[in-house]
Amino acid sequence: MEKKNVYQLHEQVKCLLFFLLNHFDHRLLYDQPSASVGRTDVASVTPWSAPIIWEGTFDPTLIDSIYKQQNLTIATTAFALGKYTRFVKDFLESAEEHYFVGFRVHYYLFTDQPESVPEVKMGENRSLTVLKVQSLNRWQDISMKRMEKLEKLIENELSSEVYDYIFCLDIDGKFYGRWGAESLGRLVGVIHPWFYNVPRNQFTYERRPESLAYIPAGEGDYYYAGAAFGGTLEDVLHLTKTCSKQLKIDAANSIEALWQEESHLNKYFLLNKPSKLLSPEYMWRSISEGAAQIKIVRFTSVPKNYAEVRPNT
Ligand SMILES: CC(=O)N[C@H]1[C@@H](OP(=O)(O)OP(=O)(O)OC[C@H]2O[C@@H](n3ccc(=O)[nH]c3=O)[C@H](O)[C@@H]2O)O[C@H](CO)[C@H](O)[C@@H]1O
Numbered sequence: 001m002e003k004k005n006v007y008q009l010h011e012q013v014k015c016l017l018f019f020l021l022n023h024f025d026h027r028l029l030y031d032q033p034s035a036s037v038g039r040t041d042v043a044s045v046t047p048w049s050a051p052i053i054w055e056g057t058f059d060p061t062l063i064d065s066i067y068k069q070q071n072l073t074i075a076t077t078a079f080a081l082g083k084y085t086r087f088v089k090d091f092l093e094s095a096e097e098h099y100f101v102g103f104r105v106h107y108y109l110f111t112d113q114p115e116s117v118p119e120v121k122m123g124e125n126r127s128l129t130v131l132k133v134q135s136l137n138r139w140q141d142i143s144m145k146r147m148e149k150l151e152k153l154i155e156n157e158l159s160s161e162v163y164d165y166i167f168c169l170d171i172d173g174k175f176y177g178r179w180g181a182e183s184l185g186r187l188v189g190v191i192h193p194w195f196y197n198v199p200r201n202q203f204t205y206e207r208r209p210e211s212l213a214y215i216p217a218g219e220g221d222y223y224y225a226g227a228a229f230g231g232t233l234e235d236v237l238h239l240t241k242t243c244s245k246q247l248k249i250d251a252a253n254s255i256e257a258l259w260q261e262e263s264h265l266n267k268y269f270l271l272n273k274p275s276k277l278l279s280p281e282y283m284w285r286s287i288s289e290g291a292a293q294i295k296i297v298r299f300t301s302v303p304k305n306y307a308e309v310r311p312n313t
């Protein structure tokens with residue numbers, strides 16, 4: 001007991017010392033990185049040597065000090081059509097609290113009801129553009145159509161002189177913990193919260209060879225969530241352009257992949273390996289659920305009654 005108190009005191013004094021030195025001196029102090037000790041309960045690197053970001057694999061203060069010098073601007077997109085406008089307030093308010101705090105962020109919100117978008121107080125260097133889109137009456141079409149809308153947005157509206165990175169997120173989500181510069185990379189995918197420790201023959205990839213999203217049994221790396229992806233404008237433009245084209249070819253052949261654009265995204269990431277992966281901390285199941293490997297929930301789905309909130313079943 002006494003030993004623990006001494007340890008806690010030591011940690012507190014160290015934190016205070018780091019804080020004071022970081023603020024009043026121009027040195028940056030942080031714990032010594034270890035080349036031999038790290039998380040042992042999860043993989044923090046892929047077989048193609050891309051990092052997988054979990055709590056405990058990065059130092060937030062160090063990460064911020066590196067990326068803040070780059071004066072970055074992050075575009076962030078979300079869609080809210082039909083009854084999904086109800087998720088906008090919590091999404092934006094919680095993002096203002098946890099998402100790229102201290103960085104320039106510009107949200108692009110696509111909606112069929114611009115008048116319903118609530119007034120949300122934004123921090124310094126943070127802003128919102130609302131874009132009107134046509135209503136659609138199948139949730140599958142809403143979900144899939146995002147790829148084309150994103151492709152056009154990046155191609156026609158977003159200049160890479162203004163934006164360094166973009167993230168494309170589901171609106172029915174809420175932030176509970178830091179989502180920051182540790183997530184930045186050329187091409188970024190998020191490991192789906194239901195499949196991070198499942199054999200790949202159980203992944204819900206598209207299994208019909210007639211679809212361009214087809215991934216045969218015995219292939220595939222991870223199962224990625226359709227609800228969040230990102231990277232540089234150039235890479236995300238290529239991703240959205242490719243997926244949107246494949247979705248159109250599938251539609252012309254009267255086939256809709258099992259999980260729509262998520263299936264095509266998984267095919268894309270199989271052929272174009274992400275340069276960074278985010279653990280399911282970045283797209284968790286729900287705030288009331290836990291798992292041994294999840295030490296922090298950063299962003300999570302908001303529970304919803306599918307039958308009530310979607311326009312069709
Ligand atoms: C965790 C995860 O990866 N979830 C995926 C999954 O279920 P989800 O249950 O997460 O799908 P969802 O119902 O949230 O739909 C995806 C997104 O489409 C938008 N939307 C949908 C319906 C609607 O009436 N209005 C509207 O605006 C909204 O931005 C929503 O966040 O499957 C979807 C369809 O394939 C997407 O791939 C999701 O990303």
Ligand SMILES: [Mn+2]
Nearest residue numbers: 170172227301
């Ligand atoms: Mn969702």
